[in-house]
Amino acid sequence: MELILQPWPWYVSGPLIALVLFLLLFVGKNFGMSSNLRTLCTICGADKKSDFFKFNWKSQKWNLVVMIGAIIGGFIGANFLTESTAVAINPETVEQLQELGFSSAGNAYLPTELYGLEALTDIKSILILAIGGLLVGFGTRYAGGCTSGHAISGLSNLQLPSLIAVIGFFIGGLFMIHVLYPLIF
Template sequence: MEWIMNPWPWYVSGPLIALVMFALLFVGKQFGMSSNLRTACSIGGAGKAADFFKFDWKKERWNLIVVLGAIIGGFISANYLSENTVEINPEVSEQLESYGITSTGDAYLPTEIFGSENLNDPKIFAILLIGGFLVGFGARYAGGCTSGHAISGLSNLQLPSLIAVIGFFIGGLVMINFIYPLIF
């Protein structure tokens, strides 16, 4: 049982991802998580307000099951299959502490930002709200999320996905190296 409690090496997880992608390509489906937001909006009746949401969402039920599986799997993994801690490079931990984030390694997300007790802080609430909006906008503007472009799009050799993934990496580097220190 010890093997399931630790991260799997690339030579196990990589071929498993490739196998899933081959199966999806074989049945004519594409993987992505953000497309489920469109499906959820369509189920909720958003098609009455915008043509973008007018489509047969029942054909996308399989992808909603993938999201449900990711949520359930994440819950099981975090609560029963791990110590719920993250090993962080000491240099990164030291840099985060200079920003006032001292809970590194204690949880998956820094409690100084994502702890429920901090939602009363207007600055933290604004950061989460604006960040959520920008992630949603970015996924829509890029025509998909990181999982859709990086896993599905690149495996299909799609040039727009390569451009999007390069943009995701550049955006992440700019955020961490320039914007994040300004915010904190």
């Protein structure tokens, strides 16, 4: 039980991810979480409004199972396999986040100031989440996939567009955390 209650080192989780990708490649599938959004929209009838959603969604049922498994696994991990809610991050990072107004930094997986229920009463938090969601959705569609699809599946397939997208993800992340984040908070 002790093995399950702690983070797994890279030399365990990395080969497991590689094994899953090898099995997906072997059966001719590509991994990516954002493709599930297209599938869900098609199931809900978006194919009647836009040609983008006109495809055989039943061929993507396997990926919906992956998405449901990620949700269930995250719930089990957060509620039953975690000894504490503290996150082991650098003390300097905790100090910087607390200076920006995130007093829950280092004590929670997500900052409760932004993701807690009380944040739904704050217009700034709602705007940040809505604008962030729109930008992520647009970026995912524009880039032809999400970070997991490009960084894990695309790079393992040696796809140049995925390498370009991953470099863009890193540059965007660095710009966000070092330039925009302090301005917003």
